[in-house]
Amino acid sequence: MEIMDVKTLRSMDERAITEYGIPGILLMEAAASSLLRHINPSLSYAVILCGRGNNGGDGIALAIKLFQMGKEVDLYLLDDADKINGDASVFYQMAQNMEIPMTILKEEEDLWSFQEALGDADLIVDAVYGTGFHGEMPPFLGLVIDMVNEYQEKVMAVDVPSGLLPDQGTPSPYTVQANRTVTFEAYKKGFFSYEAMPYLGEVLLESVGIPKKLKAEMTQSTYFVTEETACALLPRRIITGHKNTYGRVLAVAGSQGFTGAAMLSVDAAVSSGSGLVVLTSFDETLGILVPRLTEVMSLPLEKLESGVRSAQAVAFGPGLGQHRDVYKMLLRTVKTLQEEKESRKTLVLDADGLRAMVGKCDLFEEMSFPVIITPHPGEMSILSGVSKEELEKNRLETAVSFAKKHGVVVVLKGYYTVVTDGERTYVNSTGSSAMAQGGMGDVLTGIIASFAGQGLHPLDAAVLGVYIHGAIGDELSQTRYTVKPSEVVENIPKYLKKLLDKTIVRERVSKADV
Structure with missing residues (x-):
């Protein structure tokens, strides 16, 4: 619309x-x-x-x-x-x-x-x-x-x-x-x-x-995202598909005290259809998480570069913490992605990955690969230099301006989440305050990275991910006062199947009309 x-x-x-x-x-x-x-x-x-x-x-x-x-x-x-x-x-x-x-x-x-x-x-x-x-x-x-x-x-x-x-x-x-x-x-x-x-x-x-x-x-150039939009973007599963068909996601996530963020992001990527999901993190973090990672592979940080080379999308930031090693890890990731630029791998930057970029946004313009950033208003205010008050008045304009200037896809989270690459802009129609809990952003990062890894254009991956994330929350909030991030993750496969069924019906109706 x-x-x-x-x-x-x-x-x-x-x-x-x-x-x-x-x-x-x-x-x-x-x-x-x-x-x-x-x-x-x-x-x-x-x-x-x-x-x-x-x-x-x-x-x-x-x-x-x-x-x-x-x-x-x-x-x-x-x-x-x-x-x-x-x-x-x-x-x-x-x-x-x-x-x-x-x-x-x-x-x-x-x-x-x-x-x-x-x-x-x-x-x-x-x-x-x-x-x-x-x-x-x-x-x-x-x-x-x-x-x-x-x-x-x-x-x-x-x-x-x-x-x-x-x-x-x-x-x-x-x-x-x-x-x-x-x-x-x-x-x-x-x-x-x-x-x-x-x-x-x-x-x-x-x-x-x-x-x-x-x-x-x-x-x-500006659109309201509806179920019809999501149906048009949803990747189809082919009958001969295997794990390599549906992409590999590398999550650089988690640190001591923030292991839940890593778990939520990788579980969301698995539930969204990725063929393979790999988590790389600090040794102490992997020591805590590996026994719980039944569907996710792990990789020590010293092998970060090989993980990036093997992935189609990299989710960087959930729960990494705010110490200086994070920026060094980001530079290693960026350098490897630059070397792999012909394969057009997508970097999804969230949370501590974004905080590592504060005062260093010129680095975005050096990145020759697709980048999606997922700031909440506070992070966007710091990155853009626009006050929170001004941001609330001009969410679309701020997001579009930043995306144009730095050549990234911006996902400005909040009520009516804005997704833009600076040329096309989408305003999301789903989501509610029942989802206002720590960890929801980590789930969103995993979903978006999954769709990017499955081959969707970065802007489309962000639009679809944001819509699905909010739609699941909306459905769950019909019977709950609040919705937990883990509940959204659990319901991703069921919602995607429902959306796929509706897509098939729409296609049949469209063919019948012709």
Whole structure:
């Protein structure tokens, strides 16, 4: 699914009208029908607050539909009729002809009846700005929005909550706090800013009838990862496959006190389908772990280079600790990968592997092989020099900028994990706070390294790994207050089989359609 900025969305609408001959009023009518799908049929009374542009037109068109269904509707307009423009004026005239109750809000004395209506309403619809807000909220409208926000549980926003910048996700001092937002054709770029999330409520994506061909023609580089995405990326198991078919992963992980991180990462790689997984670590760490490694081979650190040469992917960092030997080990790994650059082995850097790179990010630009980094926000802040506060506001931009500058795939973890190579960007749709436990990142590293080792493009391996990791957590959280990392590992094979079955069904349906 696409994530679009306002400029692209407007261009798409204009082309639908001018090139495909779709009347603007038809798009508005379709928007109203889409909104109607998210309204309880037992609704008795709705208050619809409308601006003068297309967003207001969507609201007026919805009012007409509800009125025709016999529902009580009150329209509150923020402009005189002669200021309502474009296609919205057509629906305004229809609403007038049908004698739908309308009130123009201009003065503070107009707000008494509005306040009473808000209290009585089953539904309050915000159709003021949509994507048209530019950061300047009139003081009077600020009063109106404050009143609306007293009834957040009733509020449905049309396309974008009024007062929220759709590209940046920055809220104005007066921003509608919606219970749900019905957005059209694509997720808005700003929806994935942590600042925006308290105002959106549940986000529901709907179509207004933009032709698929036109949508496909719109140049896009940002996508929302769904199950369909994961199905398309999942590697297939061939009937003649053997362990060498599915790649070898070397994990450089674990240290005294952090043996669990190594166990979780290698077990995740095994469960994700790797043909062979090898762990190399400090002697004391291997002494603890070897008796427990039933499906994983071990390798002493002095043989690190041979392990790198034999692997298709290297997971470096989980639980290694923060002593100076880690950087030396990383340099040995990088040197060997440079020598093996023709085979395009992938390095996945996590945790202590990332900490070893602090202040040394220029080393990334010397790496001639694929690199995936998996920082949490704190690590990303240190690596990039961007404050945590700024990072929360600009997660996509920070990740893209770092990926472009250093030539790596960035997996910026968190709610709506961002995965980017600087050219294409994916926002993940899975995962929850039930997974907020130490060790979850180690599991993710193992999954991503496994898919990279199985031959997936590094960006695809990261996108698929992040989606699967979160999806398993989501499923488990349906019956658990919290989800342990080991539970995610245990459920990887079962989830991958379920995803494979769905992929096969999708392929059969696609062939039948042809």
